[in-house]
Amino acid sequence: MQVFSINLCQEEEYLEERKVFQKVVMNQLQVYGINLMEVTPTNVALNKRKLDEKPLVIVYNSGKIQNELDENIEQFLEKAKEKQADIWPVAFSKEAREPVDNISKKQSYDIWEQLRCRGLDKIHISAIAKAFSRKIIARELPTLYNNCGEVFISHRRIDGEEIAALIYDKIKIQEEKLKIFRDVAKVNVGDEAQTEIDEVMKNSEIFIFIHTGKAAESDWILKELRFALLRNIPILWVQIDGADVKKLRIKPSDQPHLSYSSEDFEKEETLTEIIDEILQKAFELIMLNSNKIFDYLETVENLFKSKLQVWDQKKMIYSLSMERKGYHYPQRNINQYIQIFGRTVTEKDVDYLREKLEDSNVDSILILSNKMIYSLSMERKGYHYPQRNINQYIQIFGRTVTEKDVD
The missing domain is CATH 3.40.50.450 (Rossmann fold)
Known part of the structure; x- marks a missing residue:
């Protein structure tokens, strides 16, 4: 997981605040395995090659009238937009609220306003940096943390x-x-x-x-x-x-x-x-x-081994293709999809997964969480005659399973 940052803020007045803010954000992201890559004119070509689909790019606005933007940085932003990037401008002052022309329509994360609504001065900027980090983590680890929960x-x-x-x-x-x-x-x-x-x-x-x-x-x-x-x-x-x-x-x-x-x-x-x-x-x-969910994921991976394939890394969606047994004639494999959540699963999550897989050749969908288990019954496809839906239910235990549980 990588997040890119571009620093256009060169004002001496906000130098210390910017350093504190960026350091806190970087440290918070590193704790959860998210790399923050600072894009500069000297490394922009390398970072441009690292842009994957829908990346996150943070741009620290300049409070002064922006002179001509570095050509390489400008190309990086254009490439990011081609990759459908989320671009989050950050303003350290009221004067820096308006981003550069390339991203001028984007709403800035207003640090001045965040301090004002808390009744704080800029010596408390680390608290604002932690709040901003939580927004990033919610985006980059969407099945682990929900900042709208x-x-x-x-x-x-x-x-x-x-x-x-x-x-x-x-x-x-x-x-x-x-x-x-x-x-x-x-x-x-x-x-x-x-x-x-x-x-x-x-x-x-x-x-x-x-x-x-x-x-x-x-x-x-x-x-x-x-x-x-x-x-x-x-x-x-x-x-x-x-x-x-x-x-x-x-x-x-x-x-x-x-x-x-x-x-x-x-x-x-x-x-x-x-x-x-x-x-x-x-x-x-x-x-x-x-993070306890990763123990469950390891168990699932060990159980199904190569049959389990990553379908969407960020949203922790996996596909599982299993051979049908007990038929006289060859049958297509049973196609299952599993999504794993560490946080509470919402109706919006269920609807998203159902819609995302609606047109796929899928027999069943499971949503596994360390709080709840969901089963989505899916229509069988690829048959000449109507078939009953495939229904599956899985229960996960943190303790030893007893005969009473099974009954």
């Missing part, structure tokens, strides 16, 4: 509602694409509240557990934590005012991931920093959980 806030109203509300409101500002859920704010008047809550929990990428002093007494909190653990949904444990860990009937992990005092949420700047910490830690827990 559901986030469920689990809290006790009696002593945690105000903090939950502050977290909810701030996340909506700082990460507006996330679908953050807080029951009071999201359940409509007249709706069956528990039905709505259960549906959101089922589809959540992560739970944020606000551990206040009275949270341990709540049966609803107990139910929510148990639900997340049973469905392999990560839980971000946020301890407030040193709430007693020993009183919890279920512990989400060995110890809280983050700890704060109630007073920390009262200052705007501190609250902003807390939310950035929560968002980054939530992302890390999601990715840690998602």
Whole structure:
């Protein structure tokens, strides 16, 4: 996986900020195996040859009137557009919002605006770099992380509602694409509240557990934590005012991931920093959980060996062709497609895969996740007479399978 970056920003005023931003982005991407290649006039020819289909190119805008763009860089951008690249301009200032002519219609990622909406100054630019990195990772590893996913806030109203509300409101500002859920704010008047809550929990990428002093007494909190653990949904444990860990009937992990005092949420700047910490830690827990899927993939590869072929590397779609047995006459192979997810699978994912394979000679599609298993029944094709659909179901266990499970 490779992402390309082009630096057109030469202003001394933003030199330090640019260095910090680029270093943080590069480090974040390297953690997850994504290479960030800086394109310069001296290496542009080599990098142009590395452009594959639909690459990502990041362009750091110049805040000054752009003189004639280097011819080689211009050719690289044209080649990238031919390859249907996503081109993301980045602006370090209001003056740099407009990209160069070749990509002038592209909307810039506005660092100044990202700082403004958080009420921060440029010394906090590393937090913005991490948020930008999460967007890149969601694009490059689409079956592991979804930056538009559901986030469920689990809290006790009696002593945690105000903090939950502050977290909810701030996340909506700082990460507006996330679908953050807080029951009071999201359940409509007249709706069956528990039905709505259960549906959101089922589809959540992560739970944020606000551990206040009275949270341990709540049966609803107990139910929510148990639900997340049973469905392999990560839980971000946020301890407030040193709430007693020993009183919890279920512990989400060995110890809280983050700890704060109630007073920390009262200052705007501190609250902003807390939310950035929560968002980054939530992302890390999601990715840690998602990476478990590679163990399943290795098992599938060992089981089917050369019969399993990569069909779409980025979206982790594999094809499997199996010989039909027990027939008197030769039959075409059974063609199956498997997509593997580390994150929560959405209806949009299912629809995408169904549409992508609709015109293929496919008998069945399986979507495997470390949370859920989906089976898509597909029409048999290539027969003179109508045939029943092929239906398959697979269940994956992290523990030993018993006879009771099989029954």
